[in-house]
Amino acid sequence: MARVQAWPLRGWTWILWLVALCALAAAEVPQTCPQRAEIAPCTCQVKKNGLDILCEFTDQLHINNAMSILKGKSLIIFYLKLRHNNLRKLPGFVFLGLDIHHLTIHNSSLSVVEEASLSSIGKMLTQLDVSQNSLTQVPSPAYRNLNHLLILNMNHNKITSLHAKAFNGLDTLEILTLYENKITSIDPDAFVGLEKKLKRLNLGGNGLTAIPQRSLGILDMLKKLEMQENRISEIKEGDFEGMRNLDSLGLAHNKLRTVPSRVFSHLTLLNSLELDGNNIDTIDKEAFAGLEENLQYLRLGDNNIHTIPTEALKRLHRLRHLDLRSNNISFISEDAFAGYGDSITFLNLQKNDIRSLSGMIFENLNSLETLNLQNNKLMHVPEDVMEPILDTLRVVDLMDNPLLCDCELQWYKNWLRNLKDKDDEMMQKKRTVCTMQHEHREYSLQSLPLDKMKCKIKSYENSAYSSADTQVAASKALVALNLLVLAKFLLVSS
Numbered sequence: 001m002a003r004v005q006a007w008p009l010r011g012w013t014w015i016l017w018l019v020a021l022c023a024l025a026a027a028e029v030p031q032t033c034p035q036r037a038e039i040a041p042c043t044c045q046v047k048k049n050g051l052d053i054l055c056e057f058t059d060q061l062h063i064n065n066a067m068s069i070l071k072g073k074s075l076i077i078f079y080l081k082l083r084h085n086n087l088r089k090l091p092g093f094v095f096l097g098l099d100i101h102h103l104t105i106h107n108s109s110l111s112v113v114e115e116a117s118l119s120s121i122g123k124m125l126t127q128l129d130v131s132q133n134s135l136t137q138v139p140s141p142a143y144r145n146l147n148h149l150l151i152l153n154m155n156h157n158k159i160t161s162l163h164a165k166a167f168n169g170l171d172t173l174e175i176l177t178l179y180e181n182k183i184t185s186i187d188p189d190a191f192v193g194l195e196k197k198l199k200r201l202n203l204g205g206n207g208l209t210a211i212p213q214r215s216l217g218i219l220d221m222l223k224k225l226e227m228q229e230n231r232i233s234e235i236k237e238g239d240f241e242g243m244r245n246l247d248s249l250g251l252a253h254n255k256l257r258t259v260p261s262r263v264f265s266h267l268t269l270l271n272s273l274e275l276d277g278n279n280i281d282t283i284d285k286e287a288f289a290g291l292e293e294n295l296q297y298l299r300l301g302d303n304n305i306h307t308i309p310t311e312a313l314k315r316l317h318r319l320r321h322l323d324l325r326s327n328n329i330s331f332i333s334e335d336a337f338a339g340y341g342d343s344i345t346f347l348n349l350q351k352n353d354i355r356s357l358s359g360m361i362f363e364n365l366n367s368l369e370t371l372n373l374q375n376n377k378l379m380h381v382p383e384d385v386m387e388p389i390l391d392t393l394r395v396v397d398l399m400d401n402p403l404l405c406d407c408e409l410q411w412y413k414n415w416l417r418n419l420k421d422k423d424d425e426m427m428q429k430k431r432t433v434c435t436m437q438h439e440h441r442e443y444s445l446q447s448l449p450l451d452k453m454k455c456k457i458k459s460y461e462n463s464a465y466s467s468a469d470t471q472v473a474a475s476k477a478l479v480a481l482n483l484l485v486l487a488k489f490l491l492v493s494s
Contacts, residue, residue, distance in 0.1 A: 031046055031050055031051055031075060031076055032046065033045070033046060033051060034069055034070065034073060038069045039053070039065075039066040039069050039070065040062075040066075041055065041056075041057070041058050041062055042054060042055035042058075042062075042063075042066040043055075047078055047079070049076070049078045049101070050075070050076035050077055050078030050079075050099075050101065051075055051076065051077050051078060051079075052078060052079040052081075053066075053070070053077055053079065053080045053081065054079075054081045054083070055080075055081070055082050055083075055085065056081070056082070056083040056084045056085060057084050057085065058085050058086075059085065059086045059087070060085075060086065060087055060088075060089075060091075063082060063085065063087065063094075064091075064094065067094055067095065067098065070098060071096070071097035071098060072097075075098075075099065076099050076101075077098060077099060077100045077101070078101050078102060079101070079102045079104070080098075080100050080102070080103050080104070081104040081106070082103075082104065082105045082106070082108055083104065083105075083106045083107060083108065084106070084107050084108065085108040085109075086108070086109060087105065087108040087109065087110055088109050088110065088111055088112065088134075089110075089111070089112040089113075089114065090105065090110060090112065090113045090114060090117040090118075090142075091114055091117060092114045092115065092116030092117050093116050093117070093119075093120060094117055095117070095118070095120055095121045096120040097120070098120070098121060099121075099124050100121045100124060100125060101124055101125060101126055101127070102125075102126065102127040102129075103118075103121070103125060103127070103128050103129070104128075104129040105129070105130050105133065106129060106130075106131055106132055106133075107131075107132040107133070108133060109133065109134055110130060110133035110134060110135065111133065111134040111135060111136065112139075113130070113135070113139035113142040114142065115141040115142050116142075117142055118142050118143070118145070118146060119142075119144075119145045122145035122146045122147060122148070123147075123148060124148065125146055125148060125149055126148055126149060126150045126151070127149070127150060127151040127152075127153075128146065128149060128151070128152050128153070129151075129153040130153065130154055130157070131153045131154065131155040131156050131157070132155065132156040132157070133156075133157050134157065134158055135154065135157040135158060135159060136157075136158050136159060136160065137159055137160075137161070137163070138154070138159065138162060138163070138166040138167065140163070140165065140166050140167070140168065140169075143167065143169060143170060144168065144169035145169060146169065146170060147169060147170070147171055147172060148172055149170055149172060149173055150172060150173065150174050150175065151173075151174065151175040152167075152170065152173055152175070152176050152177070153177050154176075154177065154178050154181070155177050155178065155179040155180055155181075155202075156179070156180045156181070157181050158181065158182055159178065159181040159182065159183055160181075160182045160183060160184060160185075161183060161184065161185045161186070161187070162178075162183060162185075162186045162187060162190035162191075162215075163187050163190065164187040164188075164189040164190060164192070165189055165190070165192050165193060166187075166190050166191075167190075167191060167192075167193055167194055168192060168193040169193060170193060170194060171193060171194075171196060171197065172197055173194055173197055173198055174197050174198060174199045174200065175198075175199065175200045176194070176198060176200070176201050176202070177200075177201075177202040178201075178202060178203055178206070179202045179203075179204045179205045179206075179226070180204070180205035180206075181205070181206055182206065182207060183203065183206040183207060183208065184206070184207040184208065184209075186208075186212040186215045187215065188212075188214035188215055189215075190212075190215050191215055191216070191218060191219060192218070194219065195218050195219060195220055195221070196221065197221060198219055198221060198222055199221060199222060199223045199224065200222070200223060200224040200226075201216075201219065201222060201224070201225055201226070202226040203225075203226065203227050203230070204226045204227060204228040204229050204230070204250065205228070205229040205230070206229075206230055207230065207231055208227065208230040208231065208232060209230070209231050209232060209233060210232060210234065210239075211227070211232065211235060211239040211240070213238065213239050213240070213241060213242070216240075216242065216243060217241055217242030217243065218242060219242070219243060220242065220243075220244065220245065221245055222243050222245060222246055223245060223246065223247045223248065224246070224247060224248040224249075224250075225243065225246060225248070225249050225250065226250040227249075227250060227251055227254070228250045228251065228252040228253050228254070228274070228277075229252070229253045229254070230254050231254065231255055232251065232254040232255060232256065233254070233255040233256065233257070234256070234258075235251070235256065235259070235260070235263050236260060236263060237260065237261065237262045237263050237265065238266075239263065240263075240264060240266050240267050241266045242266070243266065243267065244266060244267070244268070244269065245269055246267050246269065246270055247269060247270065247271045247272065248270070248271060248272040248273075249264075249267065249270060249272070249273050249274070250274045251273075251274060251275055251278070252274045252275065252276045252277045252278070252299070253276070253277035253278070254277075254278050255278065255279065256275065256278040256279065256280055257278070257279050257280060257281060257282065258280065258281075258282040258283070258284070259275065259280060259282070259283045259284060259287040259312075260284050260287065261284040261285075261286035261287060261289070262286050262287075262289045262290065263287060264287075264288060264289075264290055264291055265289050265290035266290065267290060267291065268290050268291070268293065268294065269294050270291055270294060270295055271294050271295060271296050271297065272295075272296070272297040272298075273291070273295060273297070273298050273299070274299045275298075275299060275300050275303070276299040276300060276301040276302050276303065276323065277301070277302040277303075278302075278303055279303060279304050280300070280303040280304060280305060281303070281304040281305065281306070283300075283305070283309040283312045284312065285309075285311035285312050286312070287309075287312045288312055288313070288315060288316055289315065291315075291316060292315050292316060292317065292318070293318065294318065295316050295318060295319060296318055296319060296320045296321060297320065297321040298313075298316070298319060298321065298322055298323070299321075299323040300322075300323060300324050300327070301323045301324060301325035301326050301327070301348065302325070302326040302327075303326075303327055304327065304328060305324065305327040305328065305329060306327070306328050306329060306330070307329060307331065307333075308324065308329060308332060308333070308336040308337075310333070310335060310336050310337070310338065310339075313339075313340050314338065314339030314340050315339070315340070316340045317339070317340055317342070317343060318343055319340055319343055319344055320343055320344060320345050320346065321344075321345070321346040322344055322346065322347050322348070323346075323348040324347075324348060324349055324352070325348045325349065325350045325351050325352070325372070326350070326351040326352070327351075327352055328352065328353055329349065329352040329353065329354060330352070330353040330354060330355060330377075331354070331355075331356075332349075332354065332357065332361045333361070334359045334360055334361055334363075336361060337361070337362070337364040337365055338364050339364075340364075341364030341365045341366070341368075342364060342365075342366050342367060343367055344365055344367060344368055345367050345368060345369045345370065346368075346369065346370045347365065347368060347370070347371050347372070348370075348372040349371075349372060349373055349376070350372045350373065350374040350375050350376070350397070351374070351375045351376075352376055353376065353377055354373065354376040354377060354378060355376070355377040355378065355379075356378070356379075356380065357378065357380075357381060357382065357385045358382070358385065359385070360385075360388065361385060362385060362386065362388050362389045363388045365388070365389050366388075366389075366392070367392055368389045368392055368393060369392055369393060369394045369395065370393075370394060370395040370396075371389070371393060371395070371396045371397070372395075372396075372397045373396070373397060373398055373401065374397045374398065374399045374400050374401070375399070375400040375401070376401050377401070377402065378398070378401040378402070378403060379401070379402055379403060379404050380403070380404065380406065380408055381398060381403070381408065381409065381412070382408050383408055383410070383411040386411055386412075387411070390411070390415055393415075394419070396412075397432075398412070398432050398445070399431060399432045402435070403432075403433070403434035403435065403445075404434055404435055404436075404437060405434040405435060405436045405437075405443055405448060405453065406434075406453070407450070407453060407455035407456070409434060409445060409448060410448065410450060410455055410457075410458060412445050412446075412448075413445060413446055413447075413448050413450070414458075416445070416446045417446065431444065432444065432445045433445065434448070436449075436453075
């Protein structure tokens with residue numbers, strides 16, 4: 001039998017070194033832009049990950065010529081931006097031979113995307129932006145081979161409906177935005193193929209009148225759903241079934257009047273809920289059932305709410321941010337924040353009709369840092385009402401209220417003085433004024449003339465907003481005592 005001669009170790013080492021050097025050389029080949037005249041009117045810049053090609057204010061012919069020049073140069077085009085062009089049709093194989101990772105065709109009157117126009121870049125393309133064009137439907141055949149796409153932006157087009165399997169083939173897609181189209185109907189199978197990866201979906205600014213539950217219910221991995229600025233007039237229990245991983249839901253600026261019982265009960269992981277800008281006047285006491293463990297941000301501003309919906313809110317013991325601005329709230333009951341107030345750090349009540357604050361209405365707000373009462377009808381803000389929250393309060397906005405200068409506002413002056421070097425936002429609120437009735441004159445709250453008002457000056461020794469003054473006084477006393485001891489020691493020694 002013939003004996004196979006072993007390759008010398010030195011020979012294998014030489015080959016391995018050669019392969020390594022070739023790989024290193026290939027990896028470090030610098031990307032260089034073509035000559036400007038070659039691709040004009042397009043321009044080129046070298047970026048860290050490849051080239052950034054921009055073609056704008058031109059036409060199909062010049063873009064085709066530029067693409068032809070780029071094809072023969074083995075370049076990595078990280079960004080190809082076609083903006084503000086006359087590009088009504090994207091022809092087949094226009095990008096054949098190009099390595100494009102991010103493609104933008106923006107505001108270019110695009111209405112037709114041929115089936116083979118994107119197929120050649122399907123293995124490289126991760127982001128596609130065709131926003132602000134004239135597309136009337138999703139060009140599904142052209143998208144079918146984009147199996148590495150992560151982000152698809154189709155905002156500001158003229159799409160009226162989403163047909164079955166409109167995004168089939170986009171198995172890796174994580175973000176889909178369809179804001180400001182004209183969508184009024186969505187097929188139950190429209191999002192088939194997106195179940196595994198889609199995390200964010202924006203359907204805002206369309207003409208939807210109801211939640212398309214059959215379409216959305218398959219999106220098990222969805223984290224954020226935006227449906228603001230539609231014409232949705234009713235939501236009901238079961239509308240959000242199947243979206244068990246949803247973290248954020250936007251329903252602002254629709255036509256909702258009521259929030260019914262258990263409507264969000266399937267969204268147990270929901271952290272943020274936006275219901276502002278509707279016409280809500282009724283919130284069922286079981287409206288937020290199911291949201292107890294995770295909801296932290298709730299926006300109910302710009303509605304028609306007349307009282308703080310305590311019964312509905314009391315189960316939300318993790319709520320941190322409550323926005324009730326621009327409603328018709330005129331009265332706050334003493335138990336308004338009972339059961340859920342402990343965790344709230346931000347409370348917005350601006351632009352309501354609140355005329356008075358009394359009793360211990362803020363007693364349960366043990367963590368409150370920001371309180372906005374701007375633009376109400378308050379004439380007095382008693383100290384005993386504010387006292388329970390002064391320890392934690394960092395910002396309080398009382399601007400644009402018809403406040404009367406009285407001794408009860410003394411707390412504000414002292415509290416603000418303690419914050420003057422700690423919170424820039426608070427300093428901007430120093431325009432807050434009150435009116436001295438008998439003088440017909442306004443005073444800023446931080447410079448209230450307490451002597452002229454014949455107020456009994458309070459020491460606030462045990463209050464949070466006097467702590468800094470107390471510490472300064474104690475330090476001065478300690479220094480004086482030390483000096484006295486030193487003087488006595490020197491006198492004895494002499």
